[in-house]
């Protein structure tokens with residue numbers, strides 16, 4: 720298996736009055752293609768910081784963030800944007816869909832804004848929406864979809880750029896138990912089908928067995944991932 724995401728000795732400090740707060744303290748983590756890893760830990764332990772650094776949205780104070788073999792920490796902003804667009808899919812807790820757009824359009828808009836041909840994007844969007852179980856609601860707008868369906872659109876949208884790395888921040892926080900389970904099952908399915916290296920922050924310990932391994936965070940430090948089976 721090839722390593723798609725590799726964090727090496729990553730430290731992230733924030734100014735905190737006269738001193739500094741270590742949101743991440745010498746964190747090292749590898750996620751291979753096709754691996755689904757979950758990240759758990761108390762509030763304030765650094766989980767969102769780790770995702771933000773892995774997404775190249777926040778530059779660490781020190782350490783390496785290697786995505787698809789490329790060290791992101793030395794890149795210029797434009798190069799970072801390109802790397803993120805090509806290699807990283809991000810799924811936030813709230814789908815943040817645009818109210819006036821249909822499900823297909825939510826996926827196509829990114830390509831459209833980048834000046835890419837829309838026809839091919841529409842075809843891919845329809846295929847991905849089918850993969851996530853939304854083949855029957857391609858032309859519905861967010862208010863016509865359930866919370867679970869909106870989260871599925873969010874997942875399909877993150878897959879549009881064929882990312883090697885999929886970063887997921889509490890995808891089930893706004894959903895009931897049954898819908899939550901189906902979303903984690905879907906993330907398992909897309910990890911297998913598209914061979915993404917998937918890293919998911921979650922509070923839902925019930926669904927950890929659907930992932931390959933679990934790593935715990937505490938005070939900015941990461942425990943060694945434990946296999947679930």
Ligand SMILES: Nc1ncnc2c1ncn2[C@@H]1O[C@H](COP(=O)(O)OP(=O)(O)OP(=O)(O)O)[C@@H](O)[C@H]1O
Pocket residue numbers: 733734740741742760761762763764765766767768769
């Ligand atoms: N932009 C920031 N500026 C200063 N401190 C920050 C910033 N972002 C996070 N922190 C601090 O870094 C630490 C880790 O925060 P982080 O949001 O990564 O934790 P978390 O585990 O994701 O928490 P939660 O489960 O509540 O979302 C916390 O002490 C937090 O207060």
